[in-house]
Amino acid sequence: MLRLPAFELARPRTVEEAVGLLAEHGDRAAGLGGGTDLVPNMKHKLVTPEVVVSLAAIPELGGLAVAEDGTLVIGAMCPIAKLAAEERVGAGWPAVAQAASLIASPQLRNSGTLGGNVMLDTRCRWLNQTFFWRKSLGFCLKKDGSECHVVSGGSRCVAAASNDSAPALMSVGASAVFVGPDGRRELALEELWSTDGVRNKRCEPAELLVEVRVPPTAAGHRGAYGKLRDRGSIDFPLLGCAVRLDLDAAGAVLDADAVLVALQARPARLRGCAELVGGTTPGSPEFAAAARAVAERAGRKARPLPNVPGDAEYRHAMVPVLVRRTLEAAGAGGGPVHPL
């Protein structure tokens, strides 16, 4: 039995009211989307807000629409299940739909929201445990302690970004719209993350994520998501990889991108992907060779840490495998890649 620490629940009906509450209570408040991350974290006393601001009664946050200019606009409170099932998302932004379909379990996708997934706290095997467990260990520097159990002597938390939607959204150039006490701002998702595991998002506590905007993809767009996890039914990623390929009319790659998650505190773009696969045609031996080259580079650059569950060496060995397979799946217009 894991009781929640006591708090007061606020149920604002407008974004302005919610931002006002978050600003008024500062660090003592937390926004509640579906609660599938925040509630377990509160039960583990990783966060102990005095005021929990539920966003469920703000109708304008629940939308999922394609704007006139083709931009996909996902409201922060859009359930993950709805995003995963929406045909237009699967057709236009396949990596996003595939990643959403592999988040957690069916029940958690019904309650969990896209906003909560983007804002998901970083995770670590030494952290996402009960208070009793953490106390027995002497806590750690992300919460209640002063030591890091992943990097001994480390002064910086390296808990891992573990949100599957993040790399997929980054691969298609999405941006996040926040409303705070100083008004509205939009920033590329790329710019949202930092490498600090304690607070891996560059936004203020009083800023509310209201929507994620994803630019339209071109006719030759192909995308896929690959996810490695212990149990295919439910687990967080041990490694996630989103791929974007933009093909020209003849079917050759014009532009390409691969973004990885669950290695460090931020989802990270793999550099040089476009240079390696550009000009090749999916299905050809040249494309296969280029995909292998990208995969090898990813393997060389990756430094998996013993932060999330799963053996770091195994995860390292799987980096090139997952990157190559996800590139090939995207090339073939398939995916998701979900080896078990």
Place this chain on the structure above:
Amino acid sequence: MRVVTLRINGDEREIAVRDHWTLLEALRYELGLTGSKQGCDKGDCGACTVLVDGEPTLACVTLAVLAEGREITTIEGLAPRHRASGGEGADPLQEAFDRCGALQCGFCQPGTLLSARALLDRTPRPDREAIRAALAGNLCRCTGYTQILEAIELAAGEAAGVEVPTPEWMADLRRAEGTSRP
């Protein structure tokens, strides 16, 4: 304390809850509906699955106050719901679980049945792949899942008036029973 009215299994139930109580705590400890199980209590296992507006939802990570105004179905509501729509006895899924031996300790069963019920309400004849996907968030530590899948196939097939092939182990069981009984 706040007084909330929850719509549970077709009834309106007025209860006093605190803001930080989960729906699972309200069900079990305020309303005495202990069919929804408290397993991990943090979203991992699915034992606390209830239907909220027809969608499988984990009661252990849902705040009770936020369930107000929604239609909640717990395991206690399945048989009455079946009878209210003209059926007899328990929900055919419950009967099928019984006939197929789709449980051992039974701890996962209420949650599994509700996920299965939501699936069949939406998709009356799911294939095995769809059943597996719908049950992905319901962990069972005992049965090995095979009988659970067979039970759902049996209930779905019978509801559609289709003959469902008898699982091989059932024939074995009958043979074994035949030999052990005088």
